[in-house]
Amino acid sequence: MKPLLELRHIRIELPTRRGTLLAVDDVSFTIGEGEVLGVVGESGAGKSITAAAIIGLLEPPLRLAGGEILLDGARIDNLPPDAFRRIRGKQIGAIFQDPLTSLNPLYTIGRQLVETIRTHLPLGDKAATARAVELLQEVGIPGAAERFNAYPHQFSGGMRQRVVIALALAANPRLIVADEPTTALDVSTQAQIIALLKRLCRDHGTAVMLVTHDMGVIAETADRVAVMYAGRVAEIGPVRQVVKHPQHPYTVGLMGSIPSIGDTLERLPQIDGAMPRLGSIPPGCAFNPRCPKVMERCRVDRPDLLKAHATEAACWLHASISPGEAARG
Amino acid sequence: MAVDVRAGVVRRAWDTDLAYSFRNSPVAVISAIVTLVLILGSLFAPWVAPHNPFDLSTISLIDAFDPPQWIEGGSPDFPLGTDEQGRDVLSAILFGGRISLGVGLFSTIFAVVLGVTAGLIAGWRGGVIDAFIMRVADVQLSFPAILVALLIDGIVRSTLPHDEQDQIAMLVLVGSIGLSGWVQFARLVRGSTLVERNKEYVQAARVIGVHPIRIVVTHVLPNVLTPVLVVATIYFAFAIITEATLSFLGVGVPPTEPSLGTLIRVGNGYLFSGEWWITVFPAVTLAALVLSVNLLGDWVRDALNPRLQ
Amino acid sequence: MADAVLRLNDVRRLFDVSAPWLARILSGTGPRMLKAVDGVTFEIARGETFALVGESGCGKSTVARLVVGLYEPSSGSIEIDGTDIASLKTRKAQAPVRRRVQMVFQDPYASLNPRWRVKDIIAEPIRTHGLIRGEAAIRARVDELLRQVSLTPADGDKYPHAFSGGQRQRISIARALASEPEFLVLDEPTSALDVSVQAQILNLMKDLQRRLGLTYLFISHNLAVIYHVSDKVGVMYLGRLVEVAAKADLFARPQHPYTRLLLDTVPDLAMTGRERVAVRGEVPNPIDPPSGCAFHPRCPFANERCKTERPSLLAAGGNMVACHAVQEGRLPPWGGAA
Incomplete structure (x- = not known):
């Protein structure tokens, strides 16, 4: 099925006098008809x-600095x-x-x-x-x-x-x-x-x-x-899968931190720290300083979306599950 | 060690958004330079000026009506020429600028103190007090500021013996210009106070049990001062103009201690007999000073406005 | 209950929302009063968390401000530790009682003075009440408070703008704790925060409560948050309490139709695929509330009596409920939302 809307490697910059910040960094996804x-x-x-x-309707000084937005297969970002x-x-x-x-x-x-x-x-x-x-x-x-x-x-x-x-x-x-x-x-x-x-x-x-x-x-x-998370897609997939079986440690933490009626927890599971500000996004995976499952690789290599069970997650944990997929993207 | 700390402060000041916006605005830089040159020149007039126009022993009627030095008959002793008494015009401008700037500065401070206090009280207390202060302000606003200043000046003069008038002429001037200008600060501060007093940090101070007067002074006041700074800069220029106008009309400072306005008035009489420099140079100085202060004020307003950044 | 930290007796608070005097004379309209809080009675026992829930305009934030003294009640009394606040006439006399009741506000961006350093913000209650003398001792106490809310002493030298929303809320909490209070009013303390930060703040509040033996009045519109933090819950609608019950009872057996409606609107994160019951209407304008039971225009069980006679808060199945239908047994049993 041809997607109605397709975002390809969207990159949105915020120029400041201390250098250009990346507000959105290499975001791609599609939305199907209906x-x-x-x-x-x-x-x-x-x-x-x-x-x-x-x-x-990007508010200046924010600007679309890279990537394509396609509606029905035709570019609209350069109109x-x-x-x-x-x-x-x-x-x-x-x-x-x-x-x-x-x-x-x-x-x-x-x-x-x-x-x-x-x-x-x-x-x-x-x-x-x-x-x-x-x-x-x-x-x-x-x-x-x-x-x-x-x-x-x-x-x-x-x-x-x-x-x-x-x-x-x-x-x-x-x-x-x-x-x-x-x-x-x-x-x-x-x-x-x-x-x-x-x-x-x-x-x-x-x-x-x-x-x-x-x-x-x-x-x-x-x-x-x-x-x-921090200008990138951390995980994308069918809603049921993402909500019930999240694959990215950030999604897991996010879902866990939502209080729900009927739970018997004394304390909510919390992700320590806060999302980094635009100017101080760490190298590698942006989530690595807060991640409970951080590995050496996460601090240097930035993961792209990888197949992770029923969803796709930008996390090196899933590189081992399907090594062939790691080269993708 | 101490030098390190000071260097750090300078570097931090240089690095702020305000300093950055200043460096990137040629208008701001030029008008700051003009203002600074005029202020420093006036402030250090006794040392900078080639002559002392008030020292009767150094002025001689022989030098009267000398044109500027680049014109036939001019002398390098008097770069901008001399007036009818043989006083050096450049020196007179520098000394006159002192008085103009002084009156401008003190009347602005007077207007700010009066207006900010009235605005804080009106905005914080509300009710009858607010209504009273603001109605008084409305009434005053319906008269032109210069008329109010003339009125106050006139009342004071008519109640004082003639020989005391010259001594306190400056005080009267500062008082009348300041009184004619408090309204805009009061309105501004009242509006900001109404906004700030409902903010949660002020409520937090009330919950803590801080005394209301302390809340107004330590919490509300610092947060309403930014717009006051902008208006004060522009008011400073206005106060200089008002002083010049009053002096030009002859109700300002006495001719023995001439301000820029007095110089223009005195020189005005010789404009058509060819001695144009006596009035034109003070007028140009006044225009340059007021324009650059106004431009600085505009820049401060834009630089401090988060929506324009 | 003997050891009630806070007791509200039939508290009312009216706000004058009339047009200006001259406009009123010209148009011939009378003064208009908004009944923000209209006869609220409840008490909170030491060490427990009492939650008030309701939608905008229900008066829950006004109750919070009444309790901390930002507003005076128009009628009724507020007792703190058994002392009727109105009996203390001067600010000075009230200070020792008021100090023990502090508040954390909703908006972490508005609740800290942007021109003060964090250490001065936190030290303000200490200096105001003279709790500690000497700058070094005050600084040591500020550092201790900063650590208590998981910030570092170095954070004290910064200005609020250097902090994220969650960190600012921690500073707010530290400031509230600096008065050495026994009772905290938390007015939507997490509703301006992201969920992962909300979890951190809720955990911190619970830790502090256990460690310092604090009592909380927790105001929120989020039922899941309330379920997580509270011991007892009061549901407010248009200035009145419509139901008060222990948490377990309220969520298991909600009685009032409005409580049931609120429970029905909780998003279904468990993804059971439940179809929501269609909710009718919106909260009416509190200046002109409906007659009788204020909820009757939206209530599927309303009858003539509900339109004319105002129900009072009466015991029903372990809960306190203000509903004619409940008292008359006209209400079907709760089928459960989630």
Whole structure:
């Protein structure tokens, strides 16, 4: 199956006066048609920056310094800004953490929806309005027709995020990039938004790149999951495998440190230390100073993704399992 | 050992983001150099200036109205020419700059102290006190600052006997310029204080049981000072201009101790009789000083603004 | 309970959210009061961890601020070690009691003064209360506190910006401990942190509790975290406690429909493939809460009585529950979420 979105060796630099830092270093993954890929990691792991690069909204001075982004097999990372803007919205929708930043406070939500629809679809005013109301109904806004002329501030946080989802879906995109879509919401609202996103994408066959720090959201929503650490993918695989049988020591530690209802642990298993800052990523495997299974090789050689049971993990532990695979990548 | 420590401090200062941004801004460097030259020249005027314009024994009416030295009739003794009393214009500028800078500096300090205190009290206490302070500020803001300064200056003059006026002219000037400028600092600090007082580090100090006055002085004050520094730089330039304006209008410092504004006023009378240098050089100096201080202020504002970095 | 470190008796806290006076006169509207905390009663026994859980606007953070004295209660009383705080009139009289109750805040980036060195931040309570005299002795105590939270004495000379979120939270904890408190209010201490760092901080809190015999009031919206740390749990909704129970009882047999709803929203990390029960609605605006039981518009079991009559917190199956349906036995038994 041809992937819908493909990232090849993406490299994102942050130039500073003390030299150029690598915010994202050689990240490759694919998202299939209609697939939900969860991207999880701690703050500073590079997950949001990767998402921003895909929708062409990298904030300067961050810059895409290498690699290719392909949508349907065609490169989009080297398109001129105008052409890219057409793709964003039409082919790729975006949902951000704070719904207020995605909505213009001065326009009614109806107007914003109609505008987005008409920019990307060949519809007249009437047809666009009808589609906008339909979308609002679909995302579960009660009394959609009456609230069509309401302003963003007249909605609650959860309702606003529903409007943002309607906006992202307006042009029937094939991919939605959602960056922490539920982080700003209350837990009971969060569950509703996740369920809605899941249902809509299933119905429309829309693929989703779901960026979050919340493993619970990933476990409930994603088909596959990529775990990022210090600007690289540490592990990627089917969500069930990664959650239940993680292969990278970092993923193991991460999963273990999440408290869960019903456990009888007095202390949570913890990974000591913290993720290195951009300027001080150690040589070899970035996780080596915190890794309980560190070997000599980890301090010098940087592992690429290696086949590890049902997932792929960037860890030398798995080089011994399948020596033939080690040369790959 | 001590030298090592000092070298370390210098290296660290050189290495900060602020120093880096300074080195990479030609405007900032040039205006800093201009400001520094003028400040140092004025500060060390008794040693730097070729003559002492206030020493009556050294000035002679014979030298009056000498043009600058590069013009026919000029003398290398008086590089920028002389005025109607035979005083060296360059020396007068350097000594006058002292007074301009001094009045500017002290009135800025006065305005900052007054404004920051009022702003801290208004922002921290809120309620009636806040409303009162800010309404007073609003009323004052509805008058032009120069008018307020003139008014205060006038009131003080009318209440004091004439012979004491010259002695305290500087104090009156500093007081009136400072009083006319506290409002912008008060508003600025009140706004920042309202933000800071709700931050968790201030709440933490309250939970610890730190006395409110101590909280304001040790926690809130240091965190609201950055924008004050920016506005103070620009206000410093404004204060110099205001002093020059007042002196130009004749209500500032007495002609016996001329500031740049007084020099411009005095020289202004000779502008059309051909002795242009008497007023033009002080005016150019004033413009250069104010412009470079303003440019420095702009740079400080941008350099300290995290969103522009 | 004889040895209650903290006792809240019917505490209310109102906030004036009226429009400015002139605007109110012009538009003819009256003053508007937000009932952030509306009659909350509970007590915490020495050495135990009492957790308050709820969504935004439920008043749990206001309770935290009432307990540490950042707010005064509008009515009701707060007792610390049996002393009613309101009976101590001056700041000076309150100081020895207040010192024993300290707080750790949610945002590790806002809770440390950026212009102070870490050693001065931690020493502030010591200097304020004059607990130790002499700079050398204070520094030794600061070093000890730094080590207690797994930082090094050298960290004391740095400024907060040199530290990560988790390390800053450790500094916050060290500052709270510097007062030699017996009771800590922890207001969402880990919700701004990444999960692996959250585990470190939760472990540290538990270690310190055991070592120093501390009592905790732990505020969080994360039920899994609460399950991990607490002994007793209070569930808040729109300024009121709707259920109070021992941890085991609350998670095994939640009674109040809102507690059940919260438990239903916990993400399914075990990947059992359970379908979630659809949750209805969102938390209403606390300025204008619904009549009767504030939860009734979202409650699947609400009837006429729930819309008009406010339920009080009564014993039900070992828990304390404020729900008419529970008292009337109208509620089906809990089927279990996870």
